[in-house]
Amino acid sequence: MVTASELATWVRDARQRTLDLVADLSDEQMMGPYLNIVNPYLWEMGHIAWFQENWVLRHAAKQAMIREDADVLYDSIAIAHNTRWDLPLPNREETLTYMCEVRDRVLERLENNPSEEEIYHGIYTVYHEDMHTEAFTYTRQTHGYTPPEFSTPPEAARKGGPVSGDAEIPGGTFQLGAAQNDPFVFDNEKWAHPVDLAPFAIARAPVTQDEYAAFVDDDGYGRQEFWSQAGWQWREVEKAEHPIYWRSQNNGTWLRRHFDCWNVLEPHLPVIHVNGYEAEAYCRWAGRRLPSEAEWEAAATVSDENLGVEKRRYPWGNDPASERLHFDWRGLGCAEVGAYPEGDSAFGCRQMLGNVWEWTSSVFRPFPSFEPDLYKEYSEPWFETRKVLRGGAWATRSRLVWNTSRNFFTPERRDIFAGFRTCALKI
Numbered sequence: 001m002v003t004a005s006e007l008a009t010w011v012r013d014a015r016q017r018t019l020d021l022v023a024d025l026s027d028e029q030m031m032g033p034y035l036n037i038v039n040p041y042l043w044e045m046g047h048i049a050w051f052q053e054n055w056v057l058r059h060a061a062k063q064a065m066i067r068e069d070a071d072v073l074y075d076s077i078a079i080a081h082n083t084r085w086d087l088p089l090p091n092r093e094e095t096l097t098y099m100c101e102v103r104d105r106v107l108e109r110l111e112n113n114p115s116e117e118e119i120y121h122g123i124y125t126v127y128h129e130d131m132h133t134e135a136f137t138y139t140r141q142t143h144g145y146t147p148p149e150f151s152t153p154p155e156a157a158r159k160g161g162p163v164s165g166d167a168e169i170p171g172g173t174f175q176l177g178a179a180q181n182d183p184f185v186f187d188n189e190k191w192a193h194p195v196d197l198a199p200f201a202i203a204r205a206p207v208t209q210d211e212y213a214a215f216v217d218d219d220g221y222g223r224q225e226f227w228s229q230a231g232w233q234w235r236e237v238e239k240a241e242h243p244i245y246w247r248s249q250n251n252g253t254w255l256r257r258h259f260d261c262w263n264v265l266e267p268h269l270p271v272i273h274v275n276g277y278e279a280e281a282y283c284r285w286a287g288r289r290l291p292s293e294a295e296w297e298a299a300a301t302v303s304d305e306n307l308g309v310e311k312r313r314y315p316w317g318n319d320p321a322s323e324r325l326h327f328d329w330r331g332l333g334c335a336e337v338g339a340y341p342e343g344d345s346a347f348g349c350r351q352m353l354g355n356v357w358e359w360t361s362s363v364f365r366p367f368p369s370f371e372p373d374l375y376k377e378y379s380e381p382w383f384e385t386r387k388v389l390r391g392g393a394w395a396t397r398s399r400l401v402w403n404t405s406r407n408f409f410t411p412e413r414r415d416i417f418a419g420f421r422t423c424a425l426k427i
Contacts, residue, residue, distance in 0.1 A: 050074035157331025160338030163205035172307035210267035231277030276411030322398030325354035356419035393417035
């Protein structure tokens with residue numbers, strides 16, 4: 001478990017990252033246009049502070065409310081998404097003051113012999129803020145704002161070229177999910193249970209922009225045979241002809257919008273901002289398929305030919321060394337798929353954590369022994385309505401993900417930092 005001193009460092013770091021991500025935005029940009037896939041920044045900032053106050057200060061430390069109106073302004077479960085632009089929100093200065101007061105009170109508790117309950121909720125609320133700072137980042141992409149500027153500049157992205165071929169994973173009985181002696185995990189990871197897997201072959205790297213462009217250029221968006229019924233219906237409604245942030249040039253090449261700049265496609269970067277339907281269609285065109293989440297986790301965690309051995313928490317082992325993978329806004333964008341060989345799994349799969357979230361074929365469902373954690377709305381309301389993604393992205397905090405982490409979104413979402421890797425149809 002994280003110590004109180006370590007957690008205090010996390011609390012400061014997470015709040016600074018939140019503040020950095022909005023520091024350069026105008027008051028108009030802090031609200032932004034209404035979209036059903038993002039929140040207004042001004043509301044979301046207050047929500048982050050409210051969530052931390054609610055669980056650490058009010059629930060665990062039994063303190064009184066800081067703002068009497070906080071519950072009616074910032075409770076995401078009670079407040080419908082489409083009303084968040086119309087709430088009587090405190091102004092920017094008041095919101096920042098609230099965020100800083102919550103942070104400072106939490107830090108005070110952490111310096112004064114905090115209870116185990118306060119530590120637990122402190123960890124949970126940092127992870128919650130980490131999820132929102134990733135959302136803050138893709139919201140800037142969605143709106144076409146400039147890239148964020150951080151008070152501590154991130155490292156540069158690495159080169160590495162392409163990575164080809166498949167890793168062959170043997171069949172057997174695999175324990176899907178987290179072990180009960182693992183450090184902090186979310187309720188949807190609980191607990192490991194046996195799943196029978198046939199032998200399979202999974203790509204060593206995610207699909208690149210160059211590979212995906214070949215699908216687009218082969219009229220992949222216009223050929224119904226590559227799309228599921230739901231996927232084709234989505235494509236027809238959206239009139240999608242290529243990834244959302246791509247546009248063609250007269251010479252037949254493609255540009256991709258990264259925040260507010262248009263760049264020529266970078267052939268060895270993973271394709272990003274594609275949804276689950278697009279990933280499935282590419283797979284059918286390529287004669288491949290998406291991995292199940294059990295296959296993905298086995299390829300990331302197992303250390304030898306026996307799928308029943310103790311799993312690794314990270315692809316390379318149990319050391320959470322973040323420099324092995326592309327996390328924490330490094331380079332303010334993706335790295336090439338061949339970068340970070342030191343983060344390979346035992347079977348030679350690269351970047352299974354970091355760079356882009358990876359769509360799987362699995363519907364987000366509870367594991368057999370699922371019980372909701374204290375924050376009951378984290379997973380349970382979304383079962384059966386989302387698809388599972390694995391791995392993390394370049395704007396994900398390295399402390400937030402591990403091999404059993406499960407992300408989940410509806411399959412039409414293209415705004416998130418998601419790509420995919422493929423499996424062979426037969427081995």
